[in-house]
Amino acid sequence: MTSAGTGSDARRDRRGSARHVIRHLVRAPSTVLALLVLGTLGGTALAAPLVSPYDPLEQNMGDFLARPGPGHWCGTDQFGRDILARIIWGGRLTLQVGLISVAIAALAGVTLGLSAGFYGGWPDLVIMRFIDLLLAFPSILLALGVVAVLGGSLPNVMIAVGIAGVPQFTRVVRAAVLGARGLPYVEAARAVGAPERLIMWRHMLPNVLAPALVLGTTSAAAAIITGAALSFLGLGVRPPAPEWGAMLSTGREYLRHAPWMSIFPGLAIMLAVVSINVVGDRLRDVLDPRLRLE
Amino acid sequence: MIRYLLRRVIAILPIMVGVSFLVFLMLHLVPGDVAEIMAARAQGGGGPESVARMRAELGLDAPFHVQYGRFVRSALQGDFGRSYYTNRPVLVSVLEMLPYTIRLAGAAMVITAVVGVGLGLLSAVFHDTWVDRLGMLISLGGLSIPIFWSGLILILVFAVTLRWLPITGGTEWQRLILPAVALGYDGAAFVARLTRSSMLEVLRQDYITTARAKGLRAAVVILRHGFRNALLPVVTLAGLQFGRLLGGTVVVEAVFARPGIGRLAIDAILFKDYLLVQGVVLFVALTYALINLLIDVSYAWLDPRIRYT
Numbered sequence: 001m002t003s004a005g006t007g008s009d010a011r012r013d014r015r016g017s018a019r020h021v022i023r024h025l026v027r028a029p030s031t032v033l034a035l036l037v038l039g040t041l042g043g044t045a046l047a048a049p050l051v052s053p054y055d056p057l058e059q060n061m062g063d064f065l066a067r068p069g070p071g072h073w074c075g076t077d078q079f080g081r082d083i084l085a086r087i088i089w090g091g092r093l094t095l096q097v098g099l100i101s102v103a104i105a106a107l108a109g110v111t112l113g114l115s116a117g118f119y120g121g122w123p124d125l126v127i128m129r130f131i132d133l134l135l136a137f138p139s140i141l142l143a144l145g146v147v148a149v150l151g152g153s154l155p156n157v158m159i160a161v162g163i164a165g166v167p168q169f170t171r172v173v174r175a176a177v178l179g180a181r182g183l184p185y186v187e188a189a190r191a192v193g194a195p196e197r198l199i200m201w202r203h204m205l206p207n208v209l210a211p212a213l214v215l216g217t218t219s220a221a222a223a224i225i226t227g228a229a230l231s232f233l234g235l236g237v238r239p240p241a242p243e244w245g246a247m248l249s250t251g252r253e254y255l256r257h258a259p260w261m262s263i264f265p266g267l268a269i270m271l272a273v274v275s276i277n278v279v280g281d282r283l284r285d286v287l288d289p290r291l292r293l294e
Numbered sequence: 295m296i297r298y299l300l301r302r303v304i305a306i307l308p309i310m311v312g313v314s315f316l317v318f319l320m321l322h323l324v325p326g327d328v329a330e331i332m333a334a335r336a337q338g339g340g341g342p343e344s345v346a347r348m349r350a351e352l353g354l355d356a357p358f359h360v361q362y363g364r365f366v367r368s369a370l371q372g373d374f375g376r377s378y379y380t381n382r383p384v385l386v387s388v389l390e391m392l393p394y395t396i397r398l399a400g401a402a403m404v405i406t407a408v409v410g411v412g413l414g415l416l417s418a419v420f421h422d423t424w425v426d427r428l429g430m431l432i433s434l435g436g437l438s439i440p441i442f443w444s445g446l447i448l449i450l451v452f453a454v455t456l457r458w459l460p461i462t463g464g465t466e467w468q469r470l471i472l473p474a475v476a477l478g479y480d481g482a483a484f485v486a487r488l489t490r491s492s493m494l495e496v497l498r499q500d501y502i503t504t505a506r507a508k509g510l511r512a513a514v515v516i517l518r519h520g521f522r523n524a525l526l527p528v529v530t531l532a533g534l535q536f537g538r539l540l541g542g543t544v545v546v547e548a549v550f551a552r553p554g555i556g557r558l559a560i561d562a563i564l565f566k567d568y569l570l571v572q573g574v575v576l577f578v579a580l581t582y583a584l585i586n587l588l589i590d591v592s593y594a595w596l597d598p599r600i601r602y603t
Contacts, residue, residue: 140541266443
């Protein structure tokens with residue numbers, strides 16, 4: 001990757017350390033651009049009350065289906081609501097689904113994968129057979145099944161998308177643990193009599209973090225798409241809430257007369273997902289060169 | 295080969311039992327009284343008698359293990375109950391929609407394979423040139439553009455603006471093109487990346503250098519020596535891809551207002567027709583398992599090392 005530098009530099013800038021990761025992330029212009037896009041989408045969503053030009057729910061029947069132009073940069077919808085304002089506020093919901101569902105998947109997946117890989121034997125057998133079972137369903141079908149049972153709402157979408165992501169995390173983490181189990185320092189910890197639980201959380205977990213972080217990033221992109229898809233299908237966030245997928249679903253009905261209702265929310269989803277994928281690819285190159293695509 | 299095949303078939307049986315149990319469990323995990331919810335929808339009322347009738351119809355008054363036994367026995371006989379949404383047996387409703395989804399998935403799979411493998415091959419052969427970069431940009435697009443948006447954009451461009459293809463009306467084949475392109479592009483992106491990386495790996499091998507040194511034509515080296523070996527991981531992961539494709543049909547059918555299994559699943563969920571939901575989920579999971587089995591077998595056929603280990 002890079003030259004190791006002087007001894008003290010190398011110590012401060014170890015592979016996998018936060019400093020090492022950040023330094024390499026910002027070296028590629030495409031990653032910087034992606035981070036800027038994500039920062040803008042996330043920042044405007046967080047600061048929505050301050051930066052949004054209009055109330056996302058405020059109807060203005062005198063100005064319905066207005067073309068994009070001064071005043072309404074992304075046009076208005078069938079109730080005269082400003083599309084830009086709805087995209088800014090909608091970012092809160094859509095990005096939240098991505099983040100929280102990945103957090104659910106990661107939390108469950110890391111715990112299961114760590115336990116399966118570390119203890120082996122019957123815990124491994126039971127956990128991995130359960131994961132095989134979940135993998136027997138295509139992931140959106142699994143998410144649909146969960147939504148069918150729990151009902152469609154924002155928290156349920158997060159749970160559904162989260163559960164659909166558990167198998168991948170479990171497998172990746174288990175593989176990382178199996179790889180690290182025989183490493184000399186783990187043997188050494190065992191030889192000096194460190195308790196099993198300490199070995200698992202203190203010595204194994206750091207080995208697992210890099211692949212889990214890479215997977216978490218790409219999973220966030222997939223989660224945003226699945227979450228928005230569920231809302232698009234009418235099984236997630238419902239109108240009038242300004243969620244990007246739900247906005248597209250409404251826009252579909254006005255495709256002929258007001259294509260901007262579909263174009264802009266879709267662009268927002270695409271920008272978010274492309275940016276996350278670019279950062280994820282770069283993160284993988286930095287943290288785990290073995291997984292590199294070439 | 296036959297022993298390998300047998301082993302693979304036996305290996306999916308426990309998974310199938312597990313899948314059937316999870317699907318069976320769905321009815322029991324619904325918050326609230328499922329008989330009450332379904333009676334209200336099915337019989338338009340929901341009075342105590344219709345709830346009791348629904349409970350009996352669903353067999354909910356029997357002990358849990360008896361219910362599961364009955365569920366498996368009926369399922370093996372193709373009886374998944376009656377859908378009150380379609381007012382027909384669940385199996386009939388699913389089978390009616392099947393041809394539409396098969397056509398869509400089949401056409402999309404062809405696009406995925408041709409475009410994905412082609413793009414990946416070009417990117418690998420012209421590694422680190424503008425061809426590679428363009429190929430990977432197209433592939434990044436496929437990975438990042440949600441199908442429900444690419445579908446809408448395709449409708450907007452080709453149906454609404456250019457009027458080349460109909461959304462409604464026209465022949466079934468004309469109506470199939472845009473959905474298949476939307477779904478196929480989504481998968482092609484993934485296959486392209488995989489083909490590229492697998493091909494790059496193979497092109498670095500010694501036997502490729504040998505083939506080149508022998509003075510074979512570049513096309514022969516790339517296609518006969520390189521591509522055939524690079525195809526193995528692509529075929530294995532095609533199974534995973536097929537799951538994505540099956541899931542994608544759900545969304546594409548909704549975008550293009552096409553009939554099909556996915557659309558049926560969504561309608562069943564919205565209508566709280568749990569028997570139909572169970573039937574569709576079980577059916578799709580079974581299909582998915584069978585296709586993965588086929589891919590496993592084709593993998594063993596392509597790579598003799600697999601059979602003998």
